[in-house]
Amino acid sequence: MTDKPATITMFGADWCRDCRRTKAQLDVLGVDYEYIDLEADPAAADVAREISGRTNIPVVVYPDATHHVEPADIDVEAKLRELSLI
Numbered sequence: 001m002t003d004k005p006a007t008i009t010m011f012g013a014d015w016c017r018d019c020r021r022t023k024a025q026l027d028v029l030g031v032d033y034e035y036i037d038l039e040a041d042p043a044a045a046d047v048a049r050e051i052s053g054r055t056n057i058p059v060v061v062y063p064d065a066t067h068h069v070e071p072a073d074i075d076v077e078a079k080l081r082e083l084s085l086i
Contacts, residue, residue, distance in 0.1 A: 007085060008033035011048035012058040015039070018070050019058040025073050029086050 010026065010033050012019030026033050038045045038057065048059040052069045060076065061067045062083060068075055080086045 007031070007063045009036060009061040010034070010058055011036045011038060011044060011051075011061075013038045016057055021073070022058045022060060022071065022076060025076055029077070029080065031080060031085055 008026070008031060010019075010023065012023060012035065014020070014037065023035060036044045036048075038048065045055075048057065049055055051061060051067055052059045054069055056070050058071070059067055059069050060071060062079060063085075064083060066079070068079065071079075077086070
């Protein structure tokens, strides 16, 4: 990650396979993001739930205030392209 401010926030946990996959995808694409580990910060789970209305993770919040819950790689990539982040 660079010194630029994060443009994406991802709520996840290390035990979550979908979270690891989405985190790896963002890393490979070179996208700046803030990762919020719900195991390290359990109160953040309430924030993620408020955003998504669900308890599923990962929750990926984009700069345009939209979000994905448990997104497929193709959906994340499409959104990043739509926002000209890749």
